[in-house]
Amino acid sequence: MDIKYIGGGVTAPNGFLASGIYCGLKKSNLQKDLALIYSEVPAAAAGMYTKNKVKGAPIYITKEHLTNKKAQAIIINSGNANTCNGDDGLHKAEKMTSLQAKELKLKADDVLVASTGVIGVPLNIDAIKDGIPLLTEKLSKDGSNDASLAIMTTDTFQKQLALEFFIGDKKVTIGSMAKGSGMIEPNMGTMLSFITTDLSISPKLLTDALKSSVTVTYNRVSVDGDTSTNDMILILANGLAENPTITEKDENYDAFLKVLTELNTIMAKNIAKDGEGATKxxxxxxxxxxxxxxxxxxxxxxxxxxxxxxxxxxxxxxxxxxxxxxxxxxxxxxxxxxxxxxxxxxxxxxxxxxxxxxxxxxxxxxxxxxxxxxxxxxxxxxxxxxxxxxxxxxxxxxxxxxxxxxx
Missing domain, CATH: 3.10.20.340 (ArgJ beta chain, C-terminal domain)
Structure with missing residues (x-):
């Protein structure tokens, strides 16, 4: 099958917008620290998370919101992991989703949340609250670059990729952005990855494909043997490619799994390559x-x-x-x-x-x-x-x- 590499990252697929701004979580206002990915229509969604017993508050909220296997937006902050903050952390992670949902006129459980940064420091929710209106206003088809910048911590380069392929006569696009540099021994590592696609696929098979792909890609990366607390991979599939919905593990499912695995292999290798202080x-x-x-x-x-x-x-x-x-x-x-x-x-x-x-x-x-x-x-x-x-x-x-x- 033919796979074409294109630009655009997470906004390359039909119906996806993104944005990234500085809201005040990082010390320098030259560094963006708040990102948003938005699908213009509801999407099938799936996720995988760290196996560390100590988990960031956003993981608990996102897993809860994904019980219905659908979502329409993901809000991500860098500069603070919102981990080891007890009930305060859970409340603030939930607050991030409700504040963003209100701006987008969605239900809170249609919004997923992720965080990365320092562990054990209370999250400045007021900075995020003040930033969300601008973050929402700046959503655009060209916003992938700003969003990918906003999720970086010690990363030395942005990690974005988008691919095109065909299912029958329908062009399908898949895009990704990720961050990760240190504390990486997946299953997964200080690593966040967000994947968007306009493919039409059942939530169950989307979950199966993500698990199969992650097993041979992200879960085979190790930078330093430390498994982080906030690792998360999320995928949204909004169906706007208008291909016949994939409901069985047939040749169309196999084609999607092949492309997803190629995408994740490249992204995983980029994360390994960008290990903190790495030269090789x-x-x-x-x-x-x-x-x-x-x-x-x-x-x-x-x-x-x-x-x-x-x-x-x-x-x-x-x-x-x-x-x-x-x-x-x-x-x-x-x-x-x-x-x-x-x-x-x-x-x-x-x-x-x-x-x-x-x-x-x-x-x-x-x-x-x-x-x-x-x-x-x-x-x-x-x-x-x-x-x-x-x-x-x-x-x-x-x-x-x-x-x-x-x-």
Whole structure:
């Protein structure tokens, strides 16, 4: 099937508008901190959330509002996570939805809410209340850029994408914006992702597709092994593409799932690439595993290893650290069968065969590992399953950013 990359982010699909403003949650008025996504008609909706036992107040409110599996707007703030604030946090998260619903002439449960930022600080609801009228006024078809800026915290670049594809003779568009930089070990990580589409699909199959896609994309990203409190992925499908509504897992469902997974793969890799202080995107490919689940666990162990991450930062082909990271998992494998190689745009270098060192050119290894995107390929020779996971290196800057995050 043909998939076309286009501009527009979350406002690329028919019937979606967005906006982003500064309302006063962040210290600098040069940084937007309040965003809104709005569908001109009611939409089927689904979400996935952090597995951390400590959850931000917005997650509880959004899950409650999604019990009817539909929504029409999402309000998002950055600069404050509204987490660990007890009943005050829940009240303010609910207040955000009711205030925004009033401006849009919707019911409160048609509005979803998300927050990101510092944990344990009371949310300045007055700043949000004062900002909502302007936020609503600025809704536009060109508002995706402002909205994506407004959800950023320590991100160094915006994360937006939109794709077009066809179901029969109907053009369908899907758009996304996301943020995420540190505290990322999904299932998910300090990570917010919002997806819009004009596809017509039943709420149940929309939920199924989101879960299937997230399992092989966002849930395979890890920046630092910390699972955050506010991670959330939301998707709205408003049906304005006017395709025959997808109600079965047929070829049309499969086409949508393929496009959704491509979208989420690119967005997830961008989040890994933009880890706090990161200089390199790491992709660990585990092949020849006994099961896909084993491959994911092994791959995450490699990209979460501080020793592997620092070796990649220093462009050091210290492959022993990779075997070490594989070895302290609970997954059974034979170390004497393992091959390891490194790949990048600069070339490929094999460093380990059957668990033992191979002679290799250190200068060539340095060249391969000096690129900003590196593949760590591990072959276990145990089975037919594989998985790719994504992470980043660990630099001096990560410590600096997280050492003074609150200030």
């Amino acid at each position: 995107l790491l992709e660990c490919q585990i092949i020849g595993a006994k099961s896909e689940e084993d491959a994911v666990v092994l791959g995450k162990s490699v990209i979460n290893s501080s020793l592997v991450k620092t070796a990649m930062f220093g462009s050091d082909a210290n492959w022993g650290r990779i075997l070490c990271a594989l070895g302290y998992t609970k997954i059974d494998f034979d170390p004497e069968k393992v091959d390891v190689s490194f790949e990048s745009p600069a070339g490929t270098i094999n460093v380990c065969e059957a668990g033992s060192s191979l002679p290799f050119d250190e200068d060539m290894a340095k060249k391969v590992l000096s690129e900003n995107e590196i593949i760590i390929k591990v072959n276990l020779f145990l089975g037919d399953y594989s998985a790719y996971v994504w992470g980043c290196d660990l630099s001096y800057e990560y410590v600096k950013i997280n050492g003074d995050y609150r200030s």
